[in-house]
Amino acid sequence: AAGVIQSPRHLIKEKRETATLKCYPIPRHDTVYWYQQGPGQDPQFLISFYEKMQSDKGSIPDRFSAQQFSDYHSELNMSSLELGDSALYFCASSLWRAEAFFGQGTRLTVV
């Protein structure tokens, strides 16, 4: 069965650079969620989209932005990267009111 696909799987950036993470949800899923998980921490909700409209917003820094495109894939754009942004970033997708399926994540390392 198709799963949530995230790219890239690993990314190394320098401080103050920009990064773009991509998420391809399971076909026909209408909701996408983004999470950040720092070392030894629980996943923290960043932002979500329902039918290409932002639906929920969590603790997402102003330096980050996200959008969902007409083909339902989503991108998380991160600017002015800081060392503290180093983390695993997960994307999840679901049908409304159904269980969410998570991707394998993108490991971002800021040096």
Next chain:
Amino acid sequence: DAKTTQPNSMESNEEEPVHLPCNHSTISGTDYIHWYRQLPSQGPEYVIHGLTSNVNNRMASLAIAEDRKSSTLILHRATLRDAAVYYCILRDFAGGTSYGKLTFGQGTILTVHP
């Protein structure tokens, strides 16, 4: 967001049943009870969810108290592959400030001994 309380850790032996408790005394009528688990460096994995009635699937069972203020995830025969962090999450689709986001709190680290 309604909060949940879980034990920090639990241990089990392989092939024995495991009961993972979760308290959610402030649950609202529109909150669904979801369980996810996460292995190191992997994305969280859906386990089971329910609203009011007990639920069973191929992975586990979910027992929900009659007042819905607590629930228990039951793994019928633990295997080494079940060792993970288990999260009990209340998921609300009522709208307003919550459209089904999963808020991860402190989960239960399950250790399974051979």
